[in-house]
Amino acid sequence: MRVIARRTLREFWNVHPDAEQALRAWYHEAKAAAWANSAQVKQQFASASIISAERVVFNICGNRYRLVVSINYGCQVVYTKFVGTHAEYDAVDAETV
Numbered sequence: 506m507r508v509i510a511r512r513t514l515r516e517f518w519n520v521h522p523d524a525e526q527a528l529r530a531w532y533h534e535a536k537a538a539a540w541a542n543s544a545q546v547k548q549q550f551a552s553a554s555i556i557s558a559e560r561v562v563f564n565i566c567g568n569r570y571r572l573v574v575s576i577n578y579g580c581q582v583v584y585t586k587f588v589g590t591h592a593e594y595d596a597v598d599a600e601t602v
Contacts, residue, residue, distance in 0.1 A: 507583070514532060524566045560575055569591070
């Protein structure tokens with residue numbers, strides 16, 4: 506998969522250094538993946554929440570943080586839509602952010 510907006514992840518871990526290793530690990534796993542559908546994402550990341558056919562929420566760093574992505578399976582692209590704390594996540598709509 507091609508992961509768009511690694512910079513967003515980097516900017517987040519610069520503010521929350523405890524998330525760096527977990528976000529780097531997620532990035533490398535996602536980059537190496539070739540998901541065809543959300544079931545394959547769920548198979549690889551059992552704790553991920555499938556919001557819609559294209560939206561997935563990942564628990565990061567022991568569920569301290571949330572990462573929302575949009576996945577275009579046909580183009581093999583993952584778009585970073587949101588990364589934040591639980592409180593920040595609660596303030597957004599994961600389907601539209």
